[in-house]
Amino acid sequence: AGTEENSYERAEAIARYLLERTGRRPELAVVLGSGLGGLGDSLTDRQVLPYAEIPGFPTSTVAGHQGNLIFGKAGDRDVVLMQGRFHAYEGYSVHQVTLPMRVFHLMGVRAVLLTNAAGGLNRDYAVGDVMLIRDHLNLPGLVGCNPLRGPNDERLGPRFPSTSDVYDKRMRDQLAEAFKQCNFPGATRLGVYVYQQGPCYESVAECRMLITMGADAVGMSTVPEAVVAHHAGLRVCAFSLITNMALLEWDSAEKANHEEVLQTGQLRADQLKSSVSHFLANFSLD
Ligand SMILES: O=P(O)(O)O[C@H]1O[C@H](CO)[C@@H](O)[C@H]1O
Numbered sequence: 404a405g406t407e408e409n410s411y412e413r414a415e416a417i418a419r420y421l422l423e424r425t426g427r428r429p430e431l432a433v434v435l436g437s438g439l440g441g442l443g444d445s446l447t448d449r450q451v452l453p454y455a456e457i458p459g460f461p462t463s464t465v466a467g468h469q470g471n472l473i474f475g476k477a478g479d480r481d482v483v484l485m486q487g488r489f490h491a492y493e494g495y496s497v498h499q500v501t502l503p504m505r506v507f508h509l510m511g512v513r514a515v516l517l518t519n520a521a522g523g524l525n526r527d528y529a530v531g532d533v534m535l536i537r538d539h540l541n542l543p544g545l546v547g548c549n550p551l552r553g554p555n556d557e558r559l560g561p562r563f564p565s566t567s568d569v570y571d572k573r574m575r576d577q578l579a580e581a582f583k584q585c586n587f588p589g590a591t592r593l594g595v596y597v598y599q600q601g602p603c604y605e606s607v608a609e610c611r612m613l614i615t616m617g618a619d620a621v622g623m624s625t626v627p628e629a630v631v632a633h634h635a636g637l638r639v640c641a642f643s644l645i646t647n648m649a650l651l652e653w654d655s656a657e658k659a660n661h662e663e664v665l666q667t668g669q670l671r672a673d674q675l676k677s678s679v680s681h682f683l684a685n686f687s688l689d
Pocket residue numbers: 435436437438465488490518519520521601622623624625660661664
C-alpha cells in the first residue's frame with residue numbers, strides 16, 4: 404500500500420532476503436527505543452545484521468540507536484529485534500519509518516513489542532517509571548501525515564482500519580505481569596502516549612496543551628509503527644520508559660536533552676532486560 408517505499412513488493416523482497424540469509428522464523432518482533440539497545444544482549448543464539456547490509460532497508464542516524472537487526476532466542480522462542488528504529492525527523496518518510504512492520508508481517512511474525520523513551524506529562528509519574536501504552540494520540544496522523552496514506556494494498560490490510568483496539572490487552576497484561584515478577588524498581592503505569600514528529604522537544608505551552616488533550620507521556624516514535632503493524636493484523640504491545648519529566652513552568656532552569664534520555668535508559672537497562680526477556684520467553688501467542 405502507499406508508495407514504493409513500503410509497497411508489498413519491497414517488504415516481501417526484504418522479508419525473503421532475511422528468511423533466506425538467516426534461516427530463522429521469528430514469531431515475535433521487538434523495537435528498541437532510544438538508549439534501550441542494550442536489551443539486544445539478552446537474546447541467545449544471536450545473529451546480528453547491520454541495517455546497511457539489508458538491501459532496501461533504511462539506516463539509523465540517531466545516538467542510542469545502533470542500527471542492527473538481531474535474530475535470536477528468548478527462552479525457546481525465536482525473536483527478531485530492531486536495535487534502533489527510524490524516525491520521521493531523521494528525514495525518513497512515514498512510509499520508510501514503518502516499512503519494518505510490513506517486513507516482519509511478511510516474515511510470519513505474529514506480534515510486536517514496541518519500546519520507547521518518552522517525556523512524562525502526567526504529574527504522578529517519575530523518571531525511571533514504565534508506562535504501558537493503553538492508547539495514543541497520533542497528532543501528525545490527524546492532520547494528514549498518516550502512515551497509511553496512499554493507495555491501499557489489500558494484501559497488507561484494509562483501507563479503513565480501526566484504531567480503537569491497536570494495543571492488545573492480553574499482551575499488555577502479560578507484560579505488566581513480567582515487570583511485577585522481575586521486581587521492576589520503578590512504578591508500572593498505564594497511559595496515553597502522544598506522538599509528535601520532533602526533533603524539537605515540546606515548549607512549555609505545548610506540554611500544557613498535551614496534558615489537557617489527555618496524554619500521559621510524549622515522544623517522537625512508536626505510533627506510526629503501531630498503526631501499520633495493527634493494519635497488517637499483528638498483535639501490538641508497547642511501553643515507554645519515562646526518561647525525563649516534561650517541563651510545565653516557564654521559569655524552570657532545566658531543559659529537555661537527549662543525554663538525560665540516554666542516561667535514564669542506562670539506569671534502567673538491567674531491570675528492563677530481565678523484565679523484557681521474561682516477557683518474550685513466557686508470553687502466550689495463542
Ligand atoms: O522514541 P525513541 O526512539 O525511544 O526516542 C525518543 O528519544 C528521542 C529524543 O530524546 C526521540 O527520538 C524520541 O522519540
